[in-house]
Amino acid sequence: MKQMSDRNRIFFGYRGGYINEKLQGDALEWTFGRCERQPMTFKDECVRAAELNHAFATSLGLIPTIMLSGGMDSEVTALCFKELGLPFKAVTYDYTVRPLHHETVFVDAFVKRHAIDHQYVKRDWWAWLQTDQAAELFLTSGASVPSLLPLLQTMREVYADGGFPILGCGDASIRRIDGVWHFCTDEGLRTMECRQLMKDGADGSPMFFQYTPEQVLSYLLEPRVQRAIDPGNRHAVVLKDLSLVKYAVYRDYWPVLTPRRKFTQYERNYEEYKTIQDRMMAARSVHFTDLWKVPVADFIQQLRPVLS
Secondary structure, eight states: OOOOSGGGEEEESTTTOOOOOOOOOOOOEEEEESSSOOOOOOOHHHHHHHHHHHHHHHTOOOEEEEESSSSSHHHHHHHHHHHHHHOEEEEEEEEESSSGGHHHHHHHHHHHTTOEEEEEEEOOOOHTTHHHHHHHHHHHHHOSSSGGHHHHHHHHHHHHHTTTEEOOOOOEEEEEEEEEEEEEEHHHHHHHHHHHHHHTTTSBBBBGGGGGHHHHHHHHHHHHHHHHHHHHHHTGGGOSSSSHHHHHHHHHOOTTOOOOOOOOOOOOOOHHHHHHHHHHHEEEEEEEOOEEEEEEHHHHHHHOOOOO
């Protein structure tokens, strides 16, 4: 069977299926297997995930290729591969004059500092979103919004060229919902690449930070995360999510990481983008906007290994 995680111990689907088609009214189902052992540190589990990703990619005769965005998630992914000393490549979709172009500054500095085999893929963001190819990809991929499509198309091209695209996503999204901390997964943001690449014939499409249950549990047990979700922590009451905590955990283990501002793709020309999005959404009969969630405390117990 095609893999989106180590031995498919983590996967999504609908009606009890495995990465199957969504029908009108279906709810996203996300399945996490129980850990087979006590997790190591978050860093060690990430390096282990890189090792497993590399082995799977090379078993298919493909080159592990990290989609390097200029954000910390993909940089952590690359650093884990770099620590192994095994060959890999990195590809960046260049937004040219778009707001995200500033992130190429971080990409250039990062690949130079760490001597990473890297290339850019250039595509006119606005012009391409208005093509028939983009409209068709929006219908087939399950992307929640059109702004995700250029990255997805770049991943398809990497795979067609003999690469095994590895996206630095699946990072723990922990949000406070009705006063309770939940582990959350946004449907169209987290499932599109697996769904589309496997339709294209790929044998796997991993989300790096959800490659093993041990990796997920190791993050949830991080001291910074535990302090933040502690009901007795009065300072955490103001937080709506733990994104800043996540970046602090990253920098604990990888101090070479540099803080940077987070942009969206349409901070300029929003009305033009909204027109494109409305047109594409109107052509779709099934929407991919579910939020799968589980209380963090329950999730930790669900993931913990059964000790003999």
